[in-house]
Amino acid sequence: MDAPRPVPQSDAVIRPFWEACARHSLCFQQCAACGHRWLPASVVCPRCWAAGAEWRQARGEGSVFSFAVYHRAYHPAFEPLLPYIVAVIELAEGPRLVSNIVGSAPGEVRVGAPVRLEFLDIGDAALPVFRLAPQGA
């Protein structure tokens, strides 16, 4: 029997992010004082330390900033996925997040490659994952 895939742990700071993901919407925070945009969520702006961040919706486009190919599963739920790709995605709006690239063999992924957002539903939660954008798109 396959192990169930772990779902995200939430707290008051990150809860709006995961609630948006459950609605298949990817959100990031933007500083009301300086305009800086970031992920993961925090109570103050990582650039100017102002409180009062606002949530903004990402349009779901970005590029591969960095990636690694996992050949070993550190949780039994990931064994059937081996080898799988963990990537830092830079959203078109600027924030970066750690995610997975789905639908591609590891040799197809390159730093800088354009990607598009998808959601992977797991029970009541949804994880933002990315797929390589078609060539020339």
Ligand SMILES: [Zn+2]
């Ligand atoms: Zn700021």
